[in-house]
Amino acid sequence: MKINKIINQQGITKKEFIIKLQSLEPNVNRIGNIPSFSSIYSYLNCCVPVPINLIPYIAITLNIEIYELFQE
Numbered sequence: 001m002k003i004n005k006i007i008n009q010q011g012i013t014k015k016e017f018i019i020k021l022q023s024l025e026p027n028v029n030r031i032g033n034i035p036s037f038s039s040i041y042s043y044l045n046c047c048v049p050v051p052i053n054l055i056p057y058i059a060i061t062l063n064i065e066i067y068e069l070f071q072e
Contacts, residue, residue, distance in 0.1 A: 001055075001069045004044060006062050014044055017061060026057040 007017050018040045025034050028051045035043075035054065043050045050058070059066045 001050065002071075003050075003058060003062075003069060006064065006068070007044075010062065014041065017044075021057060021061045024057050024060060026054055028054045028057075 018037055021040060022034055028035055042048045055066060
């Protein structure tokens with residue numbers, strides 16, 4: 001996925017992106033918790049895989065279509 005590239009193209013910081021994403025209150029685990037700042041930062045730095053059910057929230061946050069995250 002090219003989340004970081006799109007973040008840079010839009011001229012926002014990772015911190016701004018994370019705050020905006022968290023404001024959508026995505027529930028991505030079975031207990032319904034919102035991902036922490038550090039978890040999302042780990043996704044952005046490719047330390048851990050992005051949960052598939054977070055992808056629509058990422059697209060909404062970046063104001064793009066889901067498929068754009070995977071285009072080359």
